[in-house]
Each structure stands twice: as C-alpha cells, then as structure tokens.
Amino acid sequence: MVLSKKSETKGIGKIIFSSSLGTLIEWYDFYIFGMLAKTISIQFFPEGNDTAALLSTLAIFAAGFLVRPFGALVFGRLGDMIGRKSTFLITLLIMGTSTFFIGLIPGYRTIGIAAPLLVLLLRLIQGLALGGEYGGAATYVAEHSPINRRGFYTSWIQTTSTLGLFVALGVIMLVKSNMSDASFTSEWGGWRYPFWISIILVIVSIYIRLRMSESPLYSKLKEEGKTSLNPLKESFGNKANFKMVLLALFGAVIGQGVLGYTGQFYAQSFLENTVKIEFIQNREIMLWGIGLATPFFIVFGALSDRLGRKWIMLSGMLLSVIFYRPIFNTFLKDTNIKEWKKMEGNATPVIINNEILKVDSLFIGKELALVTHSKIKWKLQQGAGYTERRADTILNVGVSSSLIKEDTKPVFTDKKLSTPMKWKFILLVFTMIFFVTMAYAPIAAFLVELFPTKIRYSSMSLPYHIGNGIFGGLVPFIATLLAAGNPTDPLIGLWYPILIASLSIVIGTLYLTNKIDKNIND
Amino acid sequence: MNTVKKIMGFFWITLAPVIIYLLVRAAIQNIDSAGTKDINKPIPWIIIITVFTPIAIGLMIFGYYCLKGEYDQLPETSDDL
Numbered sequence: 276m277v278l279s280k281k282s283e284t285k286g287i288g289k290i291i292f293s294s295s296l297g298t299l300i301e302w303y304d305f306y307i308f309g310m311l312a313k314t315i316s317i318q319f320f321p322e323g324n325d326t327a328a329l330l331s332t333l334a335i336f337a338a339g340f341l342v343r344p345f346g347a348l349v350f351g352r353l354g355d356m357i358g359r360k361s362t363f364l365i366t367l368l369i370m371g372t373s374t375f376f377i378g379l380i381p382g383y384r385t386i387g388i389a390a391p392l393l394v395l396l397l398r399l400i401q402g403l404a405l406g407g408e409y410g411g412a413a414t415y416v417a418e419h420s421p422i423n424r425r426g427f428y429t430s431w432i433q434t435t436s437t438l439g440l441f442v443a444l445g446v447i448m449l450v451k452s453n454m455s456d457a458s459f460t461s462e463w464g465g466w467r468y469p470f471w472i473s474i475i476l477v478i479v480s481i482y483i484r485l486r487m488s489e490s491p492l493y494s495k496l497k498e499e500g501k502t503s504l505n506p507l508k509e510s511f512g513n514k515a516n517f518k519m520v521l522l523a524l525f526g527a528v529i530g531q532g533v534l535g536y537t538g539q540f541y542a543q544s545f546l547e548n549t550v551k552i553e554f555i556q557n558r559e560i561m562l563w564g565i566g567l568a569t570p571f572f573i574v575f576g577a578l579s580d581r582l583g584r585k586w587i588m589l590s591g592m593l594l595s596v597i598f599y600r601p602i603f604n605t606f607l608k609d610t611n612i613k614e615w616k617k618m619e620g621n622a623t624p625v626i627i628n629n630e631i632l633k634v635d636s637l638f639i640g641k642e643l644a645l646v647t648h649s650k651i652k653w654k655l656q657q658g659a660g661y662t663e664r665r666a667d668t669i670l671n672v673g674v675s676s677s678l679i680k681e682d683t684k685p686v687f688t689d690k691k692l693s694t695p696m697k698w699k700f701i702l703l704v705f706t707m708i709f710f711v712t713m714a715y716a717p718i719a720a721f722l723v724e725l726f727p728t729k730i731r732y733s734s735m736s737l738p739y740h741i742g743n744g745i746f747g748g749l750v751p752f753i754a755t756l757l758a759a760g761n762p763t764d765p766l767i768g769l770w771y772p773i774l775i776a777s778l779s780i781v782i783g784t785l786y787l788t789n790k791i792d793k794n795i796n797d
Numbered sequence: 798m799n800t801v802k803k804i805m806g807f808f809w810i811t812l813a814p815v816i817i818y819l820l821v822r823a824a825i826q827n828i829d830s831a832g833t834k835d836i837n838k839p840i841p842w843i844i845i846i847t848v849f850t851p852i853a854i855g856l857m858i859f860g861y862y863c864l865k866g867e868y869d870q871l872p873e874t875s876d877d878l
Contacts (some may be wrong), residue, residue: 341844478863518867521859525809745848752845756823756836782809785802786868794874 290419293483295779297367297434298301300476301408302439303446304374304401306361310447314459314466318382319391329385338395338402343744346406347736350368350509354411354732355506358497360489361420362732363411370404371477379469381719384460406744410736413719418490418728422794423580424572429719430576433712436570437539441562446472482510492728506733510726520738526787527588527721528742530779531714531773534595536747538707539565541768544751545603546700550610551763553689560697564704571712579717583789588721590656591713592776592783597775598710599627602703603766609696612687619655628652629662644679645669657693724792746775799869809860813853820846 306317320331354362377397383390412432420428450465459465476551488494496502503509511517544562546552552560579587608614616624628651635646651663664687668680684754692700722735754768824842833840862868 305822329840332835332838335835389874514867515872518859518862521855522868525856525859586857741805741852743828745852749845752835752841755834756827759834759836762875785798786863786871788871790826 287419287428288485290487291416291428293480293487294363294416295431295435297363297480297484298408298412298481299435299439299442300473301367301370301405302436303443303476304370304473305405306440306443306472307374307447308377308398308401310443310537315394316460317460318466319394324383324507324547326388330395332393334391334398338398339705342399342402343406343740343748344405344737345391346403347410347740348406348733349403349550349740350407350737351410351733352506352512352743353409354414354736355487355494355730356506357502358489359411359415359493359732360484360487364484365414366404366407366411367477367480370401370408371473371480373400373404374473375477378467378473384462386689394786395665402744406736406740407479409739410732413735414723415490415730417720417723418492418731420606421750421790424577425723425791426579426584426717427577427722429723430572430579430716432719433576433715434569435551435646437572438564440539441566444558444562473608496728500759501729503729506730510613510730510737516726516734517728520734522782522786523722523725523735524741526783528738528779529746529750530742530776531588531718531785532593532742532744532747533750533775534592534599535711535715535743536750537599537769538595538711538773541750541772542603542704545768546606550606551688551690551692552610552700556691556697559705560692560700563701565708567701567705567710568708571709572716575713575716576720579720580791582716583791584721584724585783585787587717589780589783589787591710591715595707595714596773596776598706599769600766602707603769605703606700607765609699610690610692612663612690615655615661623744625654626651627654639668639670639679646706652689655693657695658691659693659696660691661688662689686741724749799866801864802868803864806860806863806865809863810857811860813857813860816856817846817850817853820849 305490320327320334322328350362350366352363374397377394380386380390380393380397409432413429416429416432417425450468451459454465457464466794489497493502509516511520514674541556546557546560547554575587575591630650632650634648637644637646646666646668648666649664651662651665654660663681663685665685667682670677670679697713718739722739723731726734750768750772753771757767757770758765813833820842824839824846826844827836828839832838
C-alpha cells in the first residue's frame with residue numbers, strides 16, 4: 276500500500292488522540308482502584324473476616340497478574356479476527372462499565388460477602404480489558420503511521436499510563452478537597468465519584484472512536500481475505516513467530532516492565548514507607564518528577580525513528596541498572612535526621628508540638644520508673660521538619676524526675692524536605708523516569724514491527740502484558756520478599772528489577788537487531 | 798557472535814529450572830499462618846508459581862532455540878515467519 280506523505284499523515288492527530296484517550300481512561304480506571312485501596316478495603320474487605328481477606332488478596336494479585344495476559348490472548352485473537360477498531364471499542368466499554376459498577380456496589384455492611392465477591396469479579400473483568408487495550412491502540416496507531424514516524428506516533432500511547440495517573444490523582448484530590456474526610460469515606464461517600472466519572476469519560480471516548488475508520492492495513496487484509504482464522508495458533512503454535520514472541524519478551528519487555536514499575540510506583544512507596552517522607556510532599560515530588568520527564572516519551576519515540584529501537588531501549592535499561600541503587604541510596608542518605616541536625620549548625624531546631632502519647636510504669640529495683648511515649652514535631656530551617664516518636668525512661672523521684680534511659684533509636688516519620696532538597700529529589704525522580712522513557716518509548720513500534728499484520732494484535736499483546744503485568748507488577752511483592760530475608764538492607768528490593776533488566780540487556784544485545792522494519796504492511 | 802548466542806543458550810536453559818526452584822523454596826520458607834504480609838499467604842505464591850512456570854518453560858524453549866541457531870539470522874520479512 277503506497278500512500279503519499281500528505282495522505283499518510285492526514286488525520287493522524289485524531290487517530291492518536293482517540294487511541295490515546297481510550298488507553299488513558301483505561302489506566303485511569305485501573306489506578307483509581309489502587310489509589311482508593313484503603314477506603315475500598317474498609318467498605319468491601321473488612322479486617323478480621325478471613326473470606327474477605329482472601330478475596331482482597333485475589334483482587335490484588337489475580338487482577339494484576341493472571342488476568343492481564345489472558346485479556347491479551349482473548350482480545351488479541353478478537354482484534355486479529357474482527358478488526359482493531361471494534362476490539363478496542365469493546366475493551367474500553369468493558370473497562371468503563373466495570374469501573375462504573377464498582378462504584379455502585381453496596382458496602383460489606385449492607386450486602387455482606389456479596390460485596391467483595393462482586394468487586395473481585397469486576398476487578399478481574401477490568402484486568403481482562405486492560406490486557407486487550409494496549410495492543411489494539413498501539414497496532415491501530417502504528418498501522419496508520421508513515422514508516423519514518425512510527426516510533427514518534429506510537430510513543431503518544433506510552434504517555435497515557437503517566438497521564439492516567441495524573442487524571443486519577445487530580446479527580447480524587449478534587450473530590451476529596453470538596454468534602455470532609457467522613458463524607459468522602461462513608462459507604463455512599465465521595466470515594467465513589469471517581470468511579471462514576473469514568474462512565475462519562477468512556478462515553479466521550481467511545482463517541483470519538485466510533486467515528487474513526489478501521490486500520491488501513493487490516494482493512495486491506497480483510498478485503499483480500501487474508502486475515503487469520505486462528506491467530507493464537509499462528510502466533511504461538513508457529514515456531515518462526517513464537518521464537519520472535521520469546522525474543523520480544525526476554526530481550527526487551529521484561530526489562531522495560533520492571534524498570535517502568537520501579538521508577539513510577541516502587542519509588543513512591545519507597546519514599547513513603549522506607550524514607551518516611553510526608554504524604555503530600557511525597558506525591559508532589561513524584562508528580563513533578565514524572566510530569567517533567569513525560570515529554571521525553573515523545574522525544575525518544577521520535578529519536579527511535581532515526582537511530583533504531585534497540586539501542587535506545589537497551590541504553591535506558593543500562594542507565595537504570597547503573598543508577599537506580601545510587602539514586603535510592605541518595606534518598607536514604609539525604610533524609611538521615613542526624614545529618615539534618617548537623618547541617619542546622621548553630622540554628623536551634625524548634626519544637627512545634629510535643630505530645631505525650633502514653634505513659635507505662637515499671638519498677639527498676641524498688642524504684643518506680645515511667646516510660647513516656649512521645650511524639651515531637653520539629654521544625655528546621657528552609658521549611659524542613661520531621662516528627663520524632665520516642666520512648667524515654669524516667670526515674671520517678673517525687674517532684675523532680677531524672678532521665679535514666681534515653682531512647683537511642685527514636686523513629687522519624689513525616690519528614691518534610693527543605694525546598695532545595697525537595698528539588699534535588701524531584702531531579703532524581705525525573706532522572707529515573709527519563710531512563711524509563713528511553714526504555715519504554717520505542718516499545719510499541721518495536722513490537723509492531725516484529726509481527727505480521729494478520730497476527731500482530733495477538734503476538735504483541737501477550738509479551739507486553741507478561742512483561743508489564745507479571746514482571747512489573749511483581750516488583751513490590753518480590754521487594755518485600757527480599758527485604759524479609761535481609762531486613763538490614765533497605766535497598767535489597769532493587770535487586771529484582773536490576774537482575775531482570777540485566778537479563779534483558781544481555782538477551783537484547785546478543786539477539787535483537789537495531790534495524791527498523793520499513794514494511795509492516797505484510 | 799553466533800557462537801556466543803549458542804553458548805548462552807545453555808545458560809538460559811539452566812536458568813529456567815533454577816528460577817522455579819528458588820520460587821518454590823521461597824514459598825516454603827515464607828508461607829506462615831501467623832504472618833500478616835502478602836508473602837506469608839499461600840494464595841499469592843500459588844498464583845505466582847502457576848504464572849511463572851510457563852514463563853520459565855518459555856525461557857527454556859528460548860534457550861533451546863538459541864542453541865539450535867534459530868536466532869543466528871532474524872527474519873527480514875513476514876514471509877520468513
């Protein structure tokens with residue numbers, strides 16, 4: 276199919292917009308569940324109920340890991356048999372309606388065990404739909420793109436996972452800021468609004484997508500009667516194609532998946548739970564870092580059209596492997612309170628609140644001693660501060676008390692960084708996401724070019740969702756596992772993404788080609 | 798380069814069962830009814846081992862293809878697939 280340059284790019288903006296908007300909505304739907312997990316857990320999975328706890332675990336693990344690759348198979352097959360446009364309309368509709376319905380399920384207190392069961396069911400359906408969306412959008416855009424702009428145009432889809440995160444956070448913050456905490460978390464409270472809003476977004480997106488035409492390459496194939504009758508068999512039963520699926524998975528997608536997840540999600544959890552940065556500032560750092568790096572998806576997508584996909588992806592992975600540990604180590608070192616105190620110099624830290632949480636009494640010999648558990652809020656220079664929780668033992672001697680055992684290991688939480696340090700952390704998060712954009716931006720074009728049109732949707736969807744859903748989604752679980760065996764090393768969890776990415780770098784370097792496939796019309 | 802690709806095939810074949818062994822061993826060590834973390838629950842391990850076993854088999858097949866020289870020359874067009 277030979278098209279002039281002008282006709283090739285005509286309407287591509289609309290195509291990218293409609294494809295990306297749908298993918299963005301799917302990510303939005305997926306994220307709001309995670310972001311509202313605490314409230315959802317209270318409403319649907321109450322503590323102390325074993326069945327609800329089991330269903331909660333299944334909702335997290337099965338929806339995230341098991342179902343996404345199955346969705347890739349189900350909708351990939353459909354996309355190769357009935358067309359890209361119809362299939363990614365179906366996935367969007369399924370995703371949007373299941374999100375809307377989650378917002379309509381009465382809480383556990385009203386309908387009992389049916390509530391978590393329905394949530395689990397809808398969550399599984401969401402995972403299934405997510406597994407079908409990306410491959411459709413990437414294939415659809417790539418099959419509309421001119422040869423020399425495929426990386427650039429498909430990279431817009433790569434931005435949607437980040438933009439979906441922003442929209443989800445924005446909607447939740449907007450709703451939350453307009454009501455009290457009690458109104459937000461009650462059974463029919465504000466936490467349901469982001470779920471209901473999804474249906475409006477989906478209707479708009481479906482309206483836009485319905486007006487789009489089928490991919491020209493797929494239409495041509497269909498006219499010629501050359502579509503696949505059994506895409507799964509041809510994708511995974513045909514040795515020549517299956518070996519390319521394996522190469523895509525091990526040589527690129529698993530590395531990109533683990534590094535992407537670590538940079539965007541694990542970093543946030545690390546800053547919150549290990550470094551103990553205050554809730555709002557933590558999100559501010561992540562949003563600035565991710566937001567500033569997002570345009571580089573487009574930059575590296577476009578660059579991959581000139582330099583090839585392989586070396587940009589592998590360079591991103593290599594830089595991540597080299598710098599992730601030093602970056603995470605800097606997060607830890609720079610938030611060491613002892614160092615903060617030293618840096619204050621002659622300035623005296625100010626206590627803005629000293630609260631005695633509880634007092635325990637005990638006898639040391641014949642003397643009565645008191646253990647005071649206190650929470651002290653400290654304010655330092657340049658907006659920095661922290662909360663100190665300590666337990667000091669005081670020997671009670673009538674009206675005058677003497678400290679006999681000072682807590683040598685107080686716990687420091689709610690750390691607030693000074694303005695210069697906050698920007699340093701934003702720069703570090705930006706650097707991580709910058710490397711992620713290198714590894715992630717060319718991946719859609721790379722996958723599209725590996726497989727023929729008639730089985731492209733099936734062949735590219737499965738490795739993508741195994742890499743991102745399974746390998747990427749397991750980052751927090753494996754990190755916890757590694758930390759359980761080595762509790763003294765807070766950076767131990769990083770070895771999982773580093774080792775997986777290193778495996779990808781070796782396989783990619785040895786076996787992948789940097790050549791751009793000029794002809795994806797076959 | 799093709800010789801290196803083939804030699805590494807042995808490594809990928811060996812790596813796959815090692816991964817499964819490590820996962821099963823980690824599951825046995827960490828499943829604990831008294832524990833409260835996800836790694837102490839059996840369900841995540843059942844899901845993970847079920848999902849990773851076919852992936853590890855895929856890695857073995859990949860290693861086998863490397864060994865047989867299937868990746869010495871990548872296909873140029875879809876007709877080669």
